[in-house]
Amino acid sequence: MNTAAICCLVEPKTPGHVTRELPSLGSHDVHVRTIAGAISIGAELPQWLEQDMTATDYHYPLETGYESYGEVLAIGDAVQIVKPGDRIVSFYGHQDQAIVPESKVIPVPAHISPREALLSILSCDAAKGVRKLTLTSNSSVLVSGMGTLGLLTVHYLRHYVNVRQIDIIEPLASRAEFARPLGAQIVMPDSDTYDVAIECSGRQAAFAALQSAVRPHGTICVLSDGNREALTLTPAFHAKELQIVASSDGWDYRQHADWLFADERHTTLPDLFEQETTFSNLANCFTSLMQSTELPIKVFVDYEQTS
Incomplete structure (x- = not known):
């Protein structure tokens, strides 16, 4: 059984890594290896600090994050929109691999950079x-x-x-x-x-x-x-x-990605990643952000480099 390494809050205001067995690949599922991710400061920092006004209770380990870019490793028998080797964006948070329902997979053309792809959500x-x-x-x-x-x-x-x-x-x-x-x-x-x-x-x-x-x-x-x-x-x-x-969430993530990645429109996106870290250093990055008074707009997380 494959296991995923997950960066999360293991206790209140205490970032760390845990492992979890991946579920079996279903007929409508996609197995993804994470290449890059992002920290959404506005959404995640209030959760880390237990200051999110929309949350009524916190349970640990607490997983956050929703912007992941990766490579398809395997697909279920009924999956049609991607094949092994394709690049995708999805919503599974800070983990090095995941089993994702096909409905939550956004195909990404090969010429689109990870930074551009991550901003599509x-x-x-x-x-x-x-x-x-x-x-x-x-x-x-x-x-x-x-x-x-x-x-x-x-x-x-x-x-x-x-x-x-x-x-x-x-x-x-x-x-x-x-x-x-x-x-x-x-x-x-x-x-x-x-x-x-x-x-x-x-x-x-x-x-x-x-x-x-x-x-x-x-x-x-x-x-x-x-x-x-x-x-x-x-x-x-x-x-x-x-x-x-x-307004909340997106109107149609796949259709929007088609619009954004068509022609050269994606090159007009602003480069919002003011900070970069690696997956192995992500817990330390969480800690630093929780203590900082000058926050970056966005943090890029590289899963293929080590600290």
């Missing part, structure tokens, strides 16, 4: 929110929070809808600079002129600023998880009769 999550809005190239859009989700939202606004006016709220200059090559401008809005706002920061102060900045009868899409702070409505929401649209 959150790019699809951002896209779902954008697709819920009524937008044209002439719409004025304000986006708060230039973490991974916010930056990929700006990317999709530009490359799918071709929105010409994309402004952002981001207090960290280093993060705001990531948005400029994508066509966004940094503003401190003081009037209610925006057609649409998209909340990606997870912070109440930014959410309140969006409500003030959107025109009467405008729309705010909440993409952030709500796992950091409670997001509440302000008097401006009622006075201007605004609408709130919520």
Whole structure:
């Protein structure tokens, strides 16, 4: 029986590695060897610190993570979308191999880099929110929070809808600079002129600023998880009769990947991996991030290199 090595929290705030036997390969399953992964700071750090507002209880060992890129080793008899040797993205977290249902496998063309492939998941999550809005190239859009989700939202606004006016709220200059090559401008809005706002920061102060900045009868899409702070409505929401649209997860991960990886569109993705580590050093990386006050946008995890 194959075993998977898993990096997780073995106890509260205590990262480590455990092993687990893999289940047998079912007819609709895919056996994957992990080549690379990513740490999603916004989603995982609150879980590691037991500060996730959406969690009611924590059970250990606690596995986190949902962005993995790997090579197909074997497939079940009924699997049709991939074959051994293909590259895929999936959602199984920080482990060196996995048995994944075919329904959760996203095929990746051979010419797509691991970094580009790993961004496809959150790019699809951002896209779902954008697709819920009524937008044209002439719409004025304000986006708060230039973490991974916010930056990929700006990317999709530009490359799918071709929105010409994309402004952002981001207090960290280093993060705001990531948005400029994508066509966004940094503003401190003081009037209610925006057609649409998209909340990606997870912070109440930014959410309140969006409500003030959107025109009467405008729309705010909440993409952030709500796992950091409670997001509440302000008097401006009622006075201007605004609408709130919520969005979670992606619209269709395979179709979105087809769009993203077509032509040279994938080369327009921002390089959001400000830090790199190896799978063997991942527990130490977790510890460092839990103690840090200056966090990277995203961490790339190399499973083929050793520390």
